[in-house]
Amino acid sequence: MTTVTERQHSNYLDDFKNLLGADQVLSEGRKISRYLRDFSWYSPILENALADTSVDAVVRPGSIDELTAVVALAARHRVPITLRGAGTGNYGQSLPLEQGIVVDIKGVSGILELSEGRVSVLPGTVMKSIETAANAAGQELAVMPSTYRVATASGFISGGSGGLGASAHGDLWSNNILAVELITVEETPRTIRLEGDDVNLVLHMYGTVGVLTRIEMRLVPMHTYEANLVTFDDFDQCCQFGWELVDSDIHARLASLQQAPIGSMMTPISHEIPDGAHVALVWSDVDHARALSELAEVYSGTVKPWPQGATHITQFPYSHTILWSRKAEPDSSWLQCEYATGDKERFLEQVHAVTERYNGVFLQHIEINTTPSGQVRCMGIPPLVNLSDHEASLDELIAYCTGLGISLLNPHSYVVEEGGFVGDTGRMLALKQDVDPFGILNPGKLGKSFFSSRATTVAAADRDMRAPEQLSKD
Numbered sequence: 001m002t003t004v005t006e007r008q009h010s011n012y013l014d015d016f017k018n019l020l021g022a023d024q025v026l027s028e029g030r031k032i033s034r035y036l037r038d039f040s041w042y043s044p045i046l047e048n049a050l051a052d053t054s055v056d057a058v059v060r061p062g063s064i065d066e067l068t069a070v071v072a073l074a075a076r077h078r079v080p081i082t083l084r085g086a087g088t089g090n091y092g093q094s095l096p097l098e099q100g101i102v103v104d105i106k107g108v109s110g111i112l113e114l115s116e117g118r119v120s121v122l123p124g125t126v127m128k129s130i131e132t133a134a135n136a137a138g139q140e141l142a143v144m145p146s147t148y149r150v151a152t153a154s155g156f157i158s159g160g161s162g163g164l165g166a167s168a169h170g171d172l173w174s175n176n177i178l179a180v181e182l183i184t185v186e187e188t189p190r191t192i193r194l195e196g197d198d199v200n201l202v203l204h205m206y207g208t209v210g211v212l213t214r215i216e217m218r219l220v221p222m223h224t225y226e227a228n229l230v231t232f233d234d235f236d237q238c239c240q241f242g243w244e245l246v247d248s249d250i251h252a253r254l255a256s257l258q259q260a261p262i263g264s265m266m267t268p269i270s271h272e273i274p275d276g277a278h279v280a281l282v283w284s285d286v287d288h289a290r291a292l293s294e295l296a297e298v299y300s301g302t303v304k305p306w307p308q309g310a311t312h313i314t315q316f317p318y319s320h321t322i323l324w325s326r327k328a329e330p331d332s333s334w335l336q337c338e339y340a341t342g343d344k345e346r347f348l349e350q351v352h353a354v355t356e357r358y359n360g361v362f363l364q365h366i367e368i369n370t371t372p373s374g375q376v377r378c379m380g381i382p383p384l385v386n387l388s389d390h391e392a393s394l395d396e397l398i399a400y401c402t403g404l405g406i407s408l409l410n411p412h413s414y415v416v417e418e419g420g421f422v423g424d425t426g427r428m429l430a431l432k433q434d435v436d437p438f439g440i441l442n443p444g445k446l447g448k449s450f451f452s453s454r455a456t457t458v459a460a461a462d463r464d465m466r467a468p469e470q471l472s473k474d
C-alpha cells in the first residue's frame with residue numbers, strides 16, 4: 001500500500017476548483033472551521049486530541065458524477081480524503097487526522113427508490129426526509145439515529161450504530177441495512193455492491209472502507225406513536241419495566257431508562273419528574289396505551305403523557321442524554337457499555353453493582369433494544385459526573401465494569417477498533433486494500449497511533465453546546 005506521504009501537494013486545489021467551481025471548494029474562513037468540529041467534545045480526551053485538526057480544503061460535490069470525479073482526483077494526487085455528513089459523530093469520525101480534503105456529502109442526496117420493505121437513497125440524504133417519504137407510503141425506517149433530523153444516510157451507517165426503532169428491530173447489524181454501493185479510491189473508481197452480511201464490512205467503519213454512493217435500508221409498517229414518561233421511585237423497578245416492555249407484545253420504538261438525577265437535567269421535561277425519581281422515556285404504539293399502563297403498574301411506575309409543547313421525545317435518548325448531562329454538569333464525561341444480553345437477572349445484578357460502587361458518579365442511562373433473535377439487549381450510555389482525575393478514574397471504572405461482565409465500548413477514542421464494533425477484521429482489511437490501495441481514505445482511524453504526535457490544547461472556548469438539530473439552522 002502506498003503511503004500518504006507520497007502524495008503530491010502541488011496546486012492540487014486548483015484541480016478541484018476547475019472540477020466543481022471555486023465556490024464549491026472552501027479553503028479558508030469560518031465555514032472551514034465548522035467542518036473541523038463534531039460532537040467529540042463529549043470526551044475531554046478526544047477534545048484534547050483533536051483540538052488542532054486542520055484541512056487543506058472542503059469540497060462539496062452535488063452529484064454522484066461529481067463525487068466520483070472528486071475521488072478520482074484525490075486518488076490521482078494521493079491526497080487524504082475524509083467524507084463528512086452532518087458532522088454529528090461523537091468520536092471525531094469525520095475529522096481528518098492527516099489534513100487533505102474533507103468531502104461534504106450533503107449535496108449528493110435524494111431518494112432513488114421506495115418499495116415495500118426497502119428504500120434506496122443517495123449517501124447525503126437526511127434521515128428525516130427518508131422517514132417522511134416512508135411514512136407517505138405507510139412505512140417507517142426500521143432504525144434511525146436520534147439525530148435523524150440532520151444526520152445523513154451514509155454518516156449514520158458509517159458513524160452510528162442504532163437508535164430509534166432498535167427496541168423493536170435491533171441495530172445497524174440486525175439486517176436493517178440491506179445493501180450498499182461504494183466506489184473505490186482509485187484514479188478510475190470502480191463501483192462495488194455489498195448485500196446481506198457483506199454490508200457489515202462497512203458498518204461503523206468511519207468511512208475508512210470505501211466511499212458510499214448508495215444505501216438501501218429496511219422499512220417496516222408504520223405505527224402511530226405516543227410519547228410518555230414513566231416515573232419510578234426505585235431504579236431496579238424501572239429496569240424491570242424497561243426489560244419487560246421490550247420483551248412484551250407492546251410495540252415500542254424507544255425504551256430509554258434514565259436514573260436520577262438525569263431526569264432533572266432534562267430541563268424541558270424535568271418539571272414532570274418528581275425529585276429523586278427515575279424515568280423511562282417511552283415512545284410506543286397508541287393502540288398499546290392500556291397495556292403500557294398495566295405494565296407500569298406492575299412495577300409501581302406512574303405513566304404521564306409527554307408535556308405539551310416540550311421538545312420532542314427523540315431529543316432526549318441515546319447521545320442526546322449526554323448533551324443534557326453536559327449542559328447540567330459541564331465537567332462530566334461519558335461511557336458506552338453493554339450489559340448481559342438476554343439474561344434479565346444478570347443484567348439487574350450488573351446495574352445494581354455499578355450503582356452501589358459508583359453511586360452519583362456513573363449515572364445509569366440504558367437503552368433497551370432487541371437482537372435479531374429477539375433477545376433483550378441493554379445498551380448503557382451513562383453520564384459520568386464528579387470523576388476527579390478523569391483518565392485514571394476512567395481506567396479504574398472500566399476495569400470494575402469489565403469484571404462484572406459488562407462490555408465496554410470506548411467513546412474516548414477515534415480509533416475504529418476501540419469503538420468495539422468491528423466484526424471480521426480479516427475480510428474488512430482485504431476489502432480496504434482493494435478499495436483504498438493508496439491508503440488515503442480517512443487515514444489514521446484504523447488503529448494507527450495518533451495521540452503521541454499531536455498537541456493537546458483544549459478548544460473548550462469554541463465548544464458549541466447546541467443540539468445537532470439546532471446546528472442545522474446555521
Ligand SMILES: Cc1cc2nc3c(=O)[nH]c(=O)nc-3n(C[C@H](O)[C@H](O)[C@H](O)COP(=O)(O)OP(=O)(O)OC[C@H]3O[C@@H](n4cnc5c(N)ncnc54)[C@H](O)[C@@H]3O)c2cc1C
Nearest residue numbers: 085086087088089146152155159160161162163206207212
Ligand atoms: C446528540 C446526539 C445524538 C446521537 N444519537 C445517535 C443515535 O441515536 N444513534 C446512533 O447510531 N448515533 C447517534 N449519534 C451519533 C451520530 O449522530 C450518528 O452517528 C449519525 O448518524 C452520524 O451521521 P452524520 O451525517 O452526522 O455523519 P458524520 O458524523 O458526518 O460522519 C460519520 C462518519 O461517516 C463517514 N461518512 C459520511 N459519509 C460517507 C460516505 N458517503 N462514505 C463513507 N463514509 C462516509 C464519515 O467519514 C464519518 O466517519 C448521536 C450523536 C449526537 C451528537
